[in-house]
Amino acid sequence: MxxxxxxxxxxxxxxxxxxxxxxxxxxxxxxxxxxxxxxxxxxxxxxxxxxxxxxxxxxxxxxxxxxxxxxxxxxxxxxxxxxxxxxxxxxxxxxxxxxxxxxxxxxxALGGSPGVVLAIGTGAVATAVDDAGRFTRVDGWGPQLGDEGSGGWIGLEGLRAALRAHDGRGPRTILVDKVREHYGVDLDALPKYLGEQDNPALVAADFAPVVAAAVDDTAAAIMTAAARALARTVLAAIERSGIRPPVPYAITGGLAKLGAPLLDPLDHQIGHAIDRRDPLxxxxxxxxxxxxxxxxxxxxxxxxxxxxx
The missing domain is CATH 3.30.420.40 (ATPase, nucleotide binding domain)
Structure with missing residues (x-):
């Protein structure tokens, strides 16, 4: 070799x-x-x-x-x-x-040792490996069917909220202006712009940091919902794997860089079940x-x- x-x-x-x-x-x-x-x-x-x-x-x-x-x-x-x-x-x-x-x-993240790893980027997936080497995977189903709480999911929720506000179907939000600033298109042109992209989930995920940084009730609600979705994913991986809490746990992926707006509510919901480890x-x-x-x-x-x- x-x-x-x-x-x-x-x-x-x-x-x-x-x-x-x-x-x-x-x-x-x-x-x-x-x-x-x-x-x-x-x-x-x-x-x-x-x-x-x-x-x-x-x-x-x-x-x-x-x-x-x-x-x-x-x-x-x-x-x-x-x-x-x-x-x-x-x-x-x-x-x-x-x-x-x-x-x-x-x-x-865990060097081949048992435990649960949450990988969050454009997509989202939790994986568990128990002491016997059995592998469990939760979510990671792609942008159409899953990846709940991921960068693509957060970005799309932000874009949807902006369109709802634009239509008058939802509350006013600073995300309307943020869409124009970030993508350089008016809200009416957003569907066409997104549809023309080779990788729409990636383009939507690029908006996730904007949502996380926005000082806005609508944006904050999206981040809380993302944290809840990710918590469900982690807890499901723990339950399905049969590993007894507290479970060795690490988080990896670019979305972890969003910091407190995402990780604080996530940690609050899963803290009782995990033994947090810094990824190796x-x-x-x-x-x-x-x-x-x-x-x-x-x-x-x-x-x-x-x-x-």
Whole structure:
């Protein structure tokens, strides 16, 4: 097995690649994300995003292990397998591992140990692993069917509230002006603008920090509702996994940067059931860990292409 690992964190917002040698990062690149492997063009979009990252990394070694955590892999295992086959054609990739970004988030945050990890970005998913290695996943169903409390969900709720106020169907809110400032379009043009985007959930998620920062009763209510939705997700993962509280718990993902408007009400609702841990690493660290260790409790969720395994 090569000592070089190219770990990829492919989300709906962005795609990050970290080239590592003996645990040390020696190369890094970023590119736009992809709509998720469950999307009709998900495999092609994912491969494109990953190849953009690999092309940007200078002095890519002649041989390396390519390990990917991709949004949508858990709900579209056939697409994950198809992506692994395509990535096996990347020059220099002597071994390929593909799994869900929720799995790499868990591995990165808790280092393969039992517990619950809430990963929140454009989407939202909670994953649990018990002492026997049983894996439980809650939500992560995408912007049409789930991802409640996520960046995409918060952003869309903010846009809907602005349109309700614009119509006179809802209370006045500063979010009306914030939409104009942030997107540079009038409210009447917002549906057309959003519909023209390749990744509407990502464009909506970009509005989530605006909602979190708005000093407004409507915006505050959206953040409280998001926290309640995320709390339901975490508590459901704990209950379904059968892990007895207090459960080792970590939170990861870009939405955690929203801070108190989201995390304070979330912590208030789940504090009785969790043993909060600082995440050991992020999803890209989890991808690197899974590249090295095919014997973790998460192995059944990893698709590998290699003569080694």
């Amino acid at each position: 090569t000592n070089h690992i190219l770990a990829i964190d492919l989300g709906k917002t962005g795609c990050r690649g970290s080239l590592r040698m003996d645990g040390n990062q020696v190369g890094y690149a970023e590119a736009p994300g992809a709509p998720g492997l469950a999307h009709a063009t998900g495999v092609t979009a994912a491969e494109r995003a990953i190849r953009v990252v690999t092309d940007q990394i200078a002095a890519l070694p002649t041989t390396f292990t390519l390990s990917v955590g991709a949004a949508g892999a858990a709900s579209a295992p056939d697409a994950a397998a198809a992506l692994a086959r395509r990535l096996a054609e990347v020059p220099g990739a002597t071994a390929v591992a593909v799994t869900s970004d929720a799995v790499t988030a868990h591995a990165g 690493g992020d999803p890209i660290d989890g991808a690197a860990l899974l590249a090295l260790d095919p014997a973790t409790a998460l192995e059944a969720l990893v698709t590998r292409i290699s003569d080694t395994y």
